[in-house]
Amino acid sequence: MKLAVSVPPHIKLDDTIASINWTKIAVLIPVCMVSIYVFGIDVLSILLISVFSALITEAAIQKLQNQELTIKDGDAVLIGLILGLLLPPTVPLWIPVMGAFFAVALVKHAFGGLGSTLFNPAIAGLVFLNMSWTVLMGVDSVPHLGQYSDIMLELGAGRLIEVSPFALIGGLYLIHKKYIEWRIPLTYLLTTIVLAVLIGEDLSYVFTGMLMLGVFILAADPATSPITKNGRIIYGIFCGILTVLYGYFSYNYGLAVIFTIFFANAVSPFIEKNTYPKPVDEVMA
Amino acid sequence: MTEEVIEENAQEDVQESRSQVVIPLLQHKGVICEPLVSVGDTVKIGQKIGSFDNDLGAPVHASVSGEVIALEERPHPICSKMHSVVIEYDGTQEAIRFKGNRSANKDEILETLKESGIIDLDGNSVYFKLNTGKIIDSILINLTDAGDLSSNFTPENIPQIISGLKILLKASGASRGAFVVKKDDGQTNSALKGKLGGEDDIDLFPVKRGYSSTMLNLLAYEMTGMRVSNIGIPADVGVLIFSAYSALAVSEAVLEGIPPININVTVSGAVKQPGVKRSVVGTSFREVIESCGGYVGKPGKIIVNDIITGIAQFTDEVPVTKATTQIIVQSEDEVLRDKPGPCLHCARCVDVCPANILPGLIASQSDIGRYDECEKLHANSCIECGLCSMVCPSKRHLLQLIRYSKHALLRSFMIREEKESSNLKLGCASCQSPCHMGAPMIFVEGK
Numbered sequence: 001m002k003l004a005v006s007v008p009p010h011i012k013l014d015d016t017i018a019s020i021n022w023t024k025i026a027v028l029i030p031v032c033m034v035s036i037y038v039f040g041i042d043v044l045s046i047l048l049i050s051v052f053s054a055l056i057t058e059a060a061i062q063k064l065q066n067q068e069l070t071i072k073d074g075d076a077v078l079i080g081l082i083l084g085l086l087l088p089p090t091v092p093l094w095i096p097v098m099g100a101f102f103a104v105a106l107v108k109h110a111f112g113g114l115g116s117t118l119f120n121p122a123i124a125g126l127v128f129l130n131m132s133w134t135v136l137m138g139v140d141s142v143p144h145l146g147q148y149s150d151i152m153l154e155l156g157a158g159r160l161i162e163v164s165p166f167a168l169i170g171g172l173y174l175i176h177k178k179y180i181e182w183r184i185p186l187t188y189l190l191t192t193i194v195l196a197v198l199i200g201e202d203l204s205y206v207f208t209g210m211l212m213l214g215v216f217i218l219a220a221d222p223a224t225s226p227i228t229k230n231g232r233i234i235y236g237i238f239c240g241i242l243t244v245l246y247g248y249f250s251y252n253y254g255l256a257v258i259f260t261i262f263f264a265n266a267v268s269p270f271i272e273k274n275t276y277p278k279p280v281d282e283v284m285a
Numbered sequence: 286m287t288e289e290v291i292e293e294n295a296q297e298d299v300q301e302s303r304s305q306v307v308i309p310l311l312q313h314k315g316v317i318c319e320p321l322v323s324v325g326d327t328v329k330i331g332q333k334i335g336s337f338d339n340d341l342g343a344p345v346h347a348s349v350s351g352e353v354i355a356l357e358e359r360p361h362p363i364c365s366k367m368h369s370v371v372i373e374y375d376g377t378q379e380a381i382r383f384k385g386n387r388s389a390n391k392d393e394i395l396e397t398l399k400e401s402g403i404i405d406l407d408g409n410s411v412y413f414k415l416n417t418g419k420i421i422d423s424i425l426i427n428l429t430d431a432g433d434l435s436s437n438f439t440p441e442n443i444p445q446i447i448s449g450l451k452i453l454l455k456a457s458g459a460s461r462g463a464f465v466v467k468k469d470d471g472q473t474n475s476a477l478k479g480k481l482g483g484e485d486d487i488d489l490f491p492v493k494r495g496y497s498s499t500m501l502n503l504l505a506y507e508m509t510g511m512r513v514s515n516i517g518i519p520a521d522v523g524v525l526i527f528s529a530y531s532a533l534a535v536s537e538a539v540l541e542g543i544p545p546i547n548i549n550v551t552v553s554g555a556v557k558q559p560g561v562k563r564s565v566v567g568t569s570f571r572e573v574i575e576s577c578g579g580y581v582g583k584p585g586k587i588i589v590n591d592i593i594t595g596i597a598q599f600t601d602e603v604p605v606t607k608a609t610t611q612i613i614v615q616s617e618d619e620v621l622r623d624k625p626g627p628c629l630h631c632a633r634c635v636d637v638c639p640a641n642i643l644p645g646l647i648a649s650q651s652d653i654g655r656y657d658e659c660e661k662l663h664a665n666s667c668i669e670c671g672l673c674s675m676v677c678p679s680k681r682h683l684l685q686l687i688r689y690s691k692h693a694l695l696r697s698f699m700i701r702e703e704k705e706s707s708n709l710k711l712g713c714a715s716c717q718s719p720c721h722m723g724a725p726m727i728f729v730e731g732k
Binding site for chain 1 (some may be wrong): 360471499502503506512513514517530547583585586587588592594595596598599600601613615620621623626627629630631632633635636639640641642643645646662663666668671674675676677678679680682684685
């Protein structure tokens with residue numbers, strides 16, 4: 001009789017990298033559909049080109065370096081999809097190609113690939129596009145949630161993601177499945193709303209689809225946020241403060257979320273280093 | 286003093302058809318027992334067949350009557366191969382006279398426990414745990430370990446477990462005893478509350494999570510609020526923690542004089558009739574599983590004691606020892622065949638870690654040979670519960686990497702000069718110069 005001998009543990013949870021990434025993609029699908037409904041079938045080409053350029057870039061890099069192909073784990077698809085959703089509907093079709101190439105090649109793989117990225121690839125890609133082709137990246141309108149129905153369907157959206165904050169409600173499912181942890185989304189959302197109310201900002205400009213994406217997907221991105229428990233709370237509060245600061249002085253809460261998380265990614269290792277927990281068994285002096 | 290002499294057949298509820306038993310001479314943490322019998326001797330049930338000179342170990346007893354046919358290395362559930370006494374069963378139920386003592390004083394109880402060689406589930410003998418010389422304030426019976434609970438905590442056993450706790454209180458001089466029960470474990474809670482009506486010095490202590498036998502320091506911290514150092518034991522803060530199995534065995538040994546030769550084992554997984562089986566020490570796993578109706582399909586893995594931290598066996602000929610509580614059989618398609626990927630920094634290991642350290646980070650540093658960083662990140666505080674490896678979505682071997690760094694730190698020494706990279710060298714220190722034993726230099730420059 002042949003018996004398998006292996007190291008413990010002998011049972012593991014079913015969650016894998018692929019299941020986490022594909023669930024996040026599924027959470028983003030409703031907002032893609034609403035944006036196609038609002039902006040027309042043309043935006044589908046932006047999303048598809050963005051996703052496929054990201055996939056092709058990842059496959060090419062891994063082929064060139066003789067690595068195992070990991071496009072099935074959905075990470076490149078997720079980067080491409082988020083980048084496509086962050087773009088305005090009016091961009092020429094070569095913009096997502098450039099952005100996805102920059103995000104996957106220079107932000108993800110040049111820094112060590114999955115899990116080792118310093119910045120969130122999609123955000124860094126958008127920042128790169130914004131700085132290089134500012135005129136092309138301009139938006140036609142800034143979302144303003146004048147009435148309650150705008151939470152469901154915001155026709156004044158300037159970017160694909162801003163069409164419907166409600167369509168990102170699936171983020172709660174991610175928290176329920178523990179694919180993202182509750183500390184960052186909760187502290188980020190609470191700090192933003194409380195601060196915005198305190199300084200007398202109109203909440204209808206603050207509460208956009210971009211903020212919801214930032215709260216549920218971008219800020220809580222595992223690789224770029226602190227791993228310590230206290231660090232995550234500090235990180236969430238830090239993101240909230242920065243978002244309100246950027247938004248208050250630039251009148252653009254959408255881009256405020258992007259640059260907030262870009263900057264917060266940069267200080268996340270510093271927060272992590274300074275919040276290492278004390279082990280339980282340490283003998284008190 | 287009234288002394289009762291009980292002479293009885295200890296084998297009444299154990300199945301008959303068995304040809305030989307294999308009794309390992311090491312079933313605890315400590316030294317290997319010296320065999321007291323030689324090949325050809327006839328032994329009786331309960332006869333001492335292995336002993337030692339000092340207080341560290343636990344003697345072993347014959348669990349069947351018959352002839353010693355071999356003294357050789359046989360498979361062992363933890364040590365892979367171990368010197369064992371092989372006894373061929375002769376069909377008689379001849380036992381030595383078991384002497385019980387219902388009103389023993391402290392010294393008599395300690396002497397009985399030393400002779401009976403009861404081993405707690407953490408591998409230490411009960412006598413050794415009681416005999417640390419530290420002042421003991423309270424004694425806890427840990428009823429949160431799932432395997433121990435399912436094997437030994439049955440309604441019929443509760444009075445015996447309570448009397449075992451009372452004997453342990455008497456032997457240690459502690460003033461209070463308590464049962465530690467999971468808050469959401471309603472069955473155990475209600476079963477205990479009914480029996481604890483008249484006891485004043487025994488409490489129920491509800492805790493939120495389960496504590497296995499490796500997590501006793503953590504349980505002591507939860508109980509007392511005092512932190513136990515990672516090389517310390519719960520007795521450092523005045524608490525002794527035993528399992529339900531030890532309490533049961535103590536009451537059997539002191540009140541009836543029977544050493545632990547009959548063990549309750551829970552068999553679960555891919556067997557036809559899973560359940561609790563009472564087996565004698567030395568029965569092979571194969572016989573225990575056959576008494577449960579045999580395997581369902583082809584077995585893929587046999588795990589002893591705990592599915593998270595238990596040891597996978599290379600053969601089903603390993604014997605049941607005194608510290609066996611659970612046998613888990615996995616079918617072939619249940620066996621994990623996953624491949625570790627890169628760390629996502631998702632921090633799920635940090636969220637589940639009961640020792641409050643950063644398992645993922647320590648494992649990454651251990652993977653690249655930076656054991657000095659592992660020490661700074663408190664790798665030595667790891668209690669090896671295995672939860673981090675279980676939840677890791679990337680299927681990394683976190684438990685093994687942390688264990689590896691702990692072993693490396695044990696063998697390491699600091700060198701004086703400051704260096705930019707690792708300032709730890711590994712090995713026995715004589716490796717810096719060419720080895721006098723002629724061995725090649727193995728650990729040079731960190732990795």
